[in-house]
Amino acid sequence: xxxxxxxxxxxxxxxxxxxxxxxxxxxxxxxxxxxxxxxxxxxxxxxxxxxxxxxxxxxxxxxxxxxxxxxxxxxxxxxxxxxxxxxxxxxxxxxxxxxxxxxxxxxxxxxxxxxxxxxxxxxxxxxxxxxxxxxxxxxxxxxxxxxxxxxxxxxxxxxxxxxxxxxxxxxxxxxxxxxxxxxxxxxxxxxxxxxxxxxxxxxxxxxxxxxxxxxxxxxxxxxxxxxxxxxxxxxxxxxxxxxxxxxxxxxxxxxxxxxxxxxxxxxxxxxxxxxxxxxxxxxxxxxxxxxxxxxxxxxxxxxxxxxxxxxxxxxxxxxxxxxxxxxxxxxxxxxxxxxxxxxxxxxxxxxxxxxxxxxxx
Numbered sequence: 341x342x343x344x345x346x347x348x349x350x351x352x353x354x355x356x357x358x359x360x361x362x363x364x365x366x367x368x369x370x371x372x373x374x375x376x377x378x379x380x381x382x383x384x385x386x387x388x389x390x391x392x393x394x395x396x397x398x399x400x401x402x403x404x405x406x407x408x409x410x411x412x413x414x415x416x417x418x419x420x421x422x423x424x425x426x427x428x429x430x431x432x433x434x435x436x437x438x439x440x441x442x443x444x445x446x447x448x449x450x451x452x453x454x455x456x457x458x459x460x461x462x463x464x465x466x467x468x469x470x471x472x473x474x475x476x477x478x479x480x481x482x483x484x485x486x487x488x489x490x491x492x493x494x495x496x497x498x499x500x501x502x503x504x505x506x507x508x509x510x511x512x513x514x515x516x517x518x519x520x521x522x523x524x525x526x527x528x529x530x531x532x533x534x535x536x537x538x539x540x541x542x543x544x545x546x547x548x549x550x551x552x553x554x555x556x557x558x559x560x561x562x563x564x565x566x567x568x569x570x571x572x573x574x575x576x577x578x579x580x581x582x583x584x585x586x587x588x589x590x591x592x593x594x595x596x597x598x599x600x601x602x603x604x605x606x607x608x609x610x611x612x613x614x615x616x617x618x619x620x621x622x623x624x625x626x627x628x629x630x631x632x633x634x635x636x637x638x639x640x641x642x643x644x645x646x647x648x649x650x651x652x653x654x655x656x657x658x659x660x661x662x663x664x665x666x667x668x669x670x671x672x673x674x675x676x677x678x679x680x681x682x683x684x685x686x687x688x689x690x691x692x693x694x695x696x697x698x699x700x701x
Contacts, residue, residue, distance in 0.1 A: 342366060342384040349379060357460045361419050362386075368417075390651060392634055392658025393691035394422035395684055396466070399430050399444035402670035407452050409671075410684075416459035418688035423456050424524055424570075424660065425449070426466040427513060428475035429667070434508045438478040442668045446516055453517060464522040464570070465513045469506065470494055470554050471530035476506070488538050494530060497554050498541035507561050514565045522606065523562050527555055528572035529587060548593050551575055552600040559605065573609040573622060573633070576601075582622040583613035603630040608660055611635075614642035617650040624654050632657040638664065639683040641699050648690035661687035 342362050343350045351366055353359030369380040395415060397407060415423065430444045453463045468475060476482050477492035485502050486492035495502050513523060530536055530551060537543050537550060545553070559569045574585040578594040588594035607626045626633040635651035637644045637659060648659050661684050665677030674681050689697050 342382070342386070344369065344379050344381045344383075346381070357421075360416075360460055364417050364419055388419065388692045389694045390648070390656070390658040390691045392422055392660070393420045393688060394424055394634070394658065394660040395420055395687075396424045396426065396660060396662045398426050398663075398667050398669045399428075399449060400666070400669040401442045401444055401448075402668075403444055404448040404451055406669060406671040406673075408455050411452075411456050411459050411461060414681075414684055415456075415461060415688070418685055419692050420684075420688050421461055422658075422660075423461050423463045424466050425452070425463060426468070426524075427516075428468055429478075432509065432512065434512050435476075435481070435505075438476060438481050440478060449516065462521070463517060464520050464524060465517050466524035466526060466570075467509060467513055468526035469558055470497070470527055470551065471536070472526055472528065487536060487542065494536055496539045496542060497550050498539055498544075503557060507558070510558065510562060511565070514562070514567055519565070520567055522570050523567040524570040524608065525555065525558050525562075526572060527551070528574050528610070530575055531587065548588075548597050552597055555601065555605075559602065568604055568606060570606040570608055570634075572636075573607040573626060576607070577622050577625070580621075581625060582609075582611045583615040583619050585611050586622075598626075598629055601631075606632045606634065606657065608634045608636045610638075610662060611647060612638040612640065612643055614640055615646055617646045617653065620647050620650045623650055623656055627654055627656065634658050634660050636660040636662055637683075637687055638662055639680045641683070641686055644683060644687050644690055645699055648687070652694060659687060659691040 341352045342365055351359060351362035353362050371378050429440055430449060431439045431446060456463045471494045473495050474493055477486055483489045483492055485495045485499055485505060487494040487496045536547055542550060562569055574587040576588060576594050576597045577586040578588045578591040579586050609622050609626060611620055623633050623635060634657050635647045637647050651659055663680050665680045666673035
């Protein structure tokens with residue numbers, strides 16, 4: 341609650357976080373001119389439409405200052421409360437040989453995590469598993485674990501060394517992020533490029549069975565560390581379930597995968613096409629089947645508007661603004677991919693307010 345009169349300014353929160361958000365609103369009411377500084381008079385009672393209001397970022401050896409500025413000037417100012425950091429390319433203790441020239445020091449990453457927490461932002465790691473695993477094959481390393489060594493992308497779940505290799509990385513992530521409540525394991529677009537499975541031993545199981553077995557193995561490992569799994573939803577959806585990102589072979593196979601997953605798995609349901617809110621049926625599918633689901637948007641304003649409205653209507657867990665720019669995160673990304681970063685402000689607005697802001701505004 342916030343009240344501005346000619347005599348006083350009052351900001352009241354249910355807790356420290358509420359008071360902090362009230363102060364962010366107060367900042368927006370300050371108007372400056374050469375003659376004076378004033379505060380817009382008003383009386384506001386406010387609360388968020390969506391509980392989870394997140395942004396996805398990457399890492400890099402120049403990311404620290406840039407991400408602290410984003411946290412200070414954008415994320416916290418517009419009341420985002422969750423940051424997911426994809427950590428594929430950091431300097432790993434589990435295998436130092438896969439580091440790149442621009443890989444982020446863990447000490448710098450810890451500073452970002454701490455700075456976010458000081459701004460009432462929870463931080464969760466994302467480490468890709470199964471597909472999109474080129475991170476573990478960097479510098480030509482670990483090719484014996486690749487499903488297709490000629491084009492390393494997914495790891496081979498039938499190789500006896502695979503889980504001895506990858507599970508320690510998740511242990512390292514849990515320690516690095518100081519026992520996070522959530523760990524995102526990726527698991528999107530597993531069947532590209534070149535098809536999956538390819539390895540003869542893997543072909544003894546269906547792609548769907550491999551997908552489920554792998555997710556369950558990692559989930560079980562993380563559950564022992566007290567972390568709840570997040571994963572992308574596209575491999576569990578078939579055509580017609582949403583405007584895009586429907587990568588299951590059929591509705592029956594999509595449904596079978598969903599039936600095998602424990603209900604404590606959080607689905608980050610990504611769709612980037614514009615559409616009417618009701619076209620994003622997938623959110624309702626996941627929620628009806630007992631999962632917490634998060635609408636995951638990109639930079640198209642119409643997508644953010646429609647998908648966030650559907651999230652509110654269905655009582656989804658929240659919204660995640662994905663950012664597929666800056667795999668090497670630094671301030672230059674802002675100029676190279678400005679629409680992706682300006683969309684963060686729009687996503688924050690739609691995650692907090694109940695669709696009261698028009699795209700034109």
